[in-house]
Amino acid sequence: MTSLFAFDDAACLALTETHGTPCFTYSGAAAEAQFRALRTALPDRVRVAYAVKANAHGRLLARFASLGASFDCASIGELERVEALSLPPGRTFFAGPGKREAELRKALAMGVRIQAEGFEDLARIDALVDRETAVNLRVHPAFDIDEGNRIIGGSGPSAFGVDEEAVPDLLARAANLRHVRIRGLHVFAASNQRDASKLLAIHGAVLALAQRLSDAHGLVFEQIDLGGGLGIPYEPDQSPLDVQALGIGLSALLAAHPWFTGELILEPGRFLAGPCGVYLAKVVRIKESRGTRFAILEGGINHLLRPLLTGEPFPVRAVGKGRGDHPYTLAGPLCTSLDRLGEVLLPELSAGDLLAFGTTGAYGLSEGMTHFLSHPVPPEVWVD
Ligand SMILES: Cc1ncc(COP(=O)(O)O)c(C=O)c1O
Incomplete structure (x- = not known):
């Protein structure tokens, strides 16, 4: 199994405590x-x-x-x-x-x-x-x-x-x-x-x-x-x-x-x-709509556009929650149904849960639509 996350759960939690969310972190x-x-x-x-x-x-x-x-x-x-x-x-x-x-x-x-x-x-x-x-x-x-x-x-x-x-x-x-x-x-x-x-x-x-x-x-x-x-x-x-x-x-x-x-x-x-980056964002709310469960996140294609451009999601895990098989559509906060980061299987999520997206060191923020809707640009944290 290839490791796709440069930071483990403890490091992700420590980084968000110091720098807030959403943020990009680079090892x-x-x-x-x-x-x-x-x-x-x-x-x-x-x-x-x-x-x-x-x-x-x-x-x-x-x-x-x-x-x-x-x-x-x-x-x-x-x-x-x-x-x-x-x-x-x-x-x-x-x-x-x-x-x-x-x-x-x-x-x-x-x-x-x-x-x-x-x-x-x-x-x-x-x-x-x-x-x-x-x-x-x-x-x-x-x-x-x-x-x-x-x-x-x-x-x-x-x-x-x-x-x-x-x-x-x-x-x-x-x-x-x-x-x-x-x-x-x-x-x-x-x-x-x-x-x-x-x-x-x-x-x-x-x-x-x-x-x-x-x-x-x-x-x-x-x-x-x-x-x-x-x-x-x-x-x-x-x-x-x-x-x-x-x-x-x-x-x-x-x-x-x-x-x-x-x-x-x-x-x-x-x-x-690519491999050095982990993007961290929290779940803002969970919404059920006509049989689909959305996890709506603090950031979407304004920060990670690649899934929309290529149809390939970044690997994602729920920090501190282990694996799970609940289907979620990951949506961002933008005003368009194009604002999707993927359809994934994760443990049961609720508001405030932290998600980590791996291999986001390349074509992550550099490719994001950061001006759209004028959300604040997330910090980029360099970790030595
Ligand atoms: C001229 C040129 N060189 C290098 C690259 C980097 O490609 P990659 O990130 O796939 O290695 C690109 C990507 O668009 C490019 O246009």
């Missing part, structure tokens, strides 16, 4: 353990760039930075948070399909490696710099990518990157740019994938794509960025990603591609931040 030890497990399993030639979007809490970023992480940013706000870490150049990346000029200026001033998502990015960067500037090119591959995956969007039309078949045209236009040089490839084609062999199949296809582009167009890649998508369990019977197998597989891929002498980059967000 520094759990975040560090997750980073170390991945780092030690990977070959030295794989850089780990934490995807800040998963959770931008300052203490979490500082902990990962102290462990040697690089960072993947997707907005000026994320760039500013990473800037506050005072990292040496080369440890920050910037991706996104709609980069504004202020964001490009910020990234360039910070010495960040930009993932260009099309010719417009290349041209705008070229106009902003007065010296040779290396960028990575984000490509939307033509090969079959996680088709059913709503987050990645499959291999159909995409707002991300340049379509693989459009790369020759883009390179022809880019040949006239004065300063920008494409020195890396970026492909992001997985989400919450716990099967190392499936990740490696995608990574292998990306390296093959890089080789084709290199052979056909003489591109020299210093970096190949394989994106994020490393999965974590959200249910106790789900097995975790085998990071050893991932590391061994990436070593084998590097050995199979001797033409590539640069570094690989992984950009995990969920994998690094």
Whole structure:
């Protein structure tokens, strides 16, 4: 059984006594353990760039930075948070399909490696710099990518990157740019994938794509960025990603591609931040309606939107009450029937009971609709 809760009942009660509810709590030890497990399993030639979007809490970023992480940013706000870490150049990346000029200026001033998502990015960067500037090119591959995956969007039309078949045209236009040089490839084609062999199949296809582009167009890649998508369990019977197998597989891929002498980059967000978080909220009231029993909580999709977006609930337990098999629909306090956190089996609940939602360290508060209805933003508590 995989443990999905970074804090036990006693810790949850102690945290709510001090900080009140609802609140997000993050375990520094759990975040560090997750980073170390991945780092030690990977070959030295794989850089780990934490995807800040998963959770931008300052203490979490500082902990990962102290462990040697690089960072993947997707907005000026994320760039500013990473800037506050005072990292040496080369440890920050910037991706996104709609980069504004202020964001490009910020990234360039910070010495960040930009993932260009099309010719417009290349041209705008070229106009902003007065010296040779290396960028990575984000490509939307033509090969079959996680088709059913709503987050990645499959291999159909995409707002991300340049379509693989459009790369020759883009390179022809880019040949006239004065300063920008494409020195890396970026492909992001997985989400919450716990099967190392499936990740490696995608990574292998990306390296093959890089080789084709290199052979056909003489591109020299210093970096190949394989994106994020490393999965974590959200249910106790789900097995975790085998990071050893991932590391061994990436070593084998590097050995199979001797033409590539640069570094690989992984950009995990969920994998690094998810397991350290526990969201705590109390039951406000129980309501029976036409055969359904609702537990209405202090927070809902304003704090945890992922269950609504993906249809997958976060694991939940009733603190201090053990297991139970009473069916509840967990609802939040918002003015919409979309405000649901899942349908679960729990012990008999009453007003005031505390619920703990595990693995909420990634895409928890960072993804919540905190402005909707103007409920107070819950505190985020860092526990070392
Ligand atoms: C460019 C990029 N890198 C990394 C990630 C992190 O993905 P994950 O949290 O699944 O590892 C994302 C997620 O949207 C992304 O868009």
